[in-house]
Amino acid sequence: MVVAVGDGTHYDVVIIGTGAGGGTLAHRLAPSGKRILLVERGGHLPRERDNWDSTAVFVKGKYRAPEFWLDKHGDEFPPEVNYYVGGNTKFYGAALFRLRPQDFGELRHHGGVSPAWPIRYQDLEPYYTQAEHLYLVHGRHGEDPGEGPVSAQYAHPPVAHEPRIQQLSDDLEKRGLHPFHLPIGVNLSQEDGGRPTHSSVCIRCDRVDGFPCLVRGKSDAEVICVEPALEHPNVEMVTHTQVVRLETDERGRRVSAVVGRLPDGSQVRFTADVVVVSCGAVNSAALLLASANEHHPRGLANSSDVVGRFYMRHNNLALMAVSKEPNDTKFQKTLALHDWYLGADDWDFPLGGIQMLGKSDAEQIHGEAPRWAGAVAPDMPFEVLAHHAVDFWLCGEDLPLADNRVTLDGDARIRLALDERNNIEGLKRLRHKLQGMLGHLGMHEHRLLSRSIYLHKGMPIGATAHQAGTVRFGTDPADSALDVHCKAHDLDNLYVVDTSFFPSIGAVNPSLTAIANALRVGDHLLARLG
Secondary structure, X not given: OEOOOOOOOEEEEEEEOOOOXXXXXXXXXXXXXXXXXXXXOOEOOOOOHHHHOHHHHHHOOOOOOOOOEEOOOOOEEOOOOOOEOOHHHHOOOOEOOOOOHHHHOXXXXXXXXXXXXXXXXXXXXXXXXXXXXXXXXXXXXXXXXXXXXXXXXXXXXXXOOOHHHHHHHHHXXXXXXXXXXXXXXXXXXXXXXXXXXXXXXOOOOOOOOOOOOOOOOEOOHHHHHHHHHHOOOOEEEEOOOEEEEXXXXXXXXXXXXXXXXXXXXXXXXXXXXXXXXXXXXXXXXXXXXXXXXXXXXXXXXXXXXXXXXXXXXXXXEEEEEEEOOOOOOOOOOOEEEOOOOOOEOOEOOOOOEEEEOOOOOHHHHHHHHHHHOOXXXXXXXXXXXXXXXXXEEEEEOOOOOOOOEEEEOOOOOEEEEOOOOOOOHHHHHHHHHHHHHHHHHOEEEEEEEEOHHHHXXXXXXXXXXXXXXXXXXOOOOOOOOEOOOOEEOOOOOEEEOOHHHOOOOOOOOOHHHXXXXXXXXXXXXXHHHO
């Protein structure tokens, strides 16, 4: 149910944000009968033809938030953020990987140390399974020899490779490697050969990665969690309401009010026994910092001075190889390779993972053209290049550095400081591994082109899709903001449930871990609320 704003109702739980964290948490709490309010900064994403238009989505950034953040020099940049019901999951590629068990312990990298988590893989494993089943993840446990133990197989079989990607998988296996089916959240039922059945919601198109799904076949938080939660009479939602600060009681121990701003500039207040912040790692930290008061002069949950610090967003590369044979693949995002996730025979430190991207098309390639001047042979027009493109995503771990941080300037604008050369040697070596195999994979050896436009960015700092780490959890209030249940050490009723809590980020997409953790925190809140 969508409610009138500010009707004076006191809630058991207010959840700020409706993405992978907040939306999933609402779904978990909905059957409890407790009064739950979802507060969303944006509205519903319009369903329109531009949802699937490359120029609108990638080149013009039609759905990106019309705002600019500041870098450490005070220069403006457009962040890769979207404010809609469902959060950034409306645009994610639905690649839903588990972190490896080693990611929860201390890991030594070439550029430093990735710290241990206060929980272990086995603590989150049951929730990983629940998250995979809830978000309709298609995959096959056991194909990746480096994955952790699992308590149940995926509920849905892997999305079948199309012929060119099956050939790529076969060629990788001939190299002694272990490609596996990429775990992806789609509402797909397949016939023999992988074709969608007549009743399948997902149609196996070429718009899965970075596009909102016009047919609602992608497992985003709105479709999977928010809409089912709102079917319960005890769950309500307000949209177009940006929360600008949290107020505390006279002792500073509890959040006493959630203050929102409406599109006309007026303010509204909500109250609840429990307040959950789930705005994304940057905006969650910004909200806590903006809520400073006499009891919390550095911001809420920030007696340790870690709020906003230790920002991470992965070291990523979107690359396009050129196949010698045409690549007629539509649904390309079906394969991943983690053989060098933790190291290689010629390197003692983690490199990261390789996975397929959604298939690039002529419009995206035309958008890249100015950057590729001189890099593409004149005998291959862009339309032909698009037909031969094979697209890869390389993901390496960046490390949590205290000076990589979110702060607010004098007029409350977000400032994001980032060392963009943080632990990048592993990613360089991962690219070298891929580059060195191209000739054995049926591709032109010297044509591996950067797909910067995929990242919606004019500069590396703008790639904020995998943001994490700004409100880290831990057991010691001196060096963490949250306890192991993601409750603020400093306040009795404030929780943060998105990717902010990550002490480290691993080298896989963070969405499944955020979803699993939201389910875990949801069970804790159900016990707390009785």
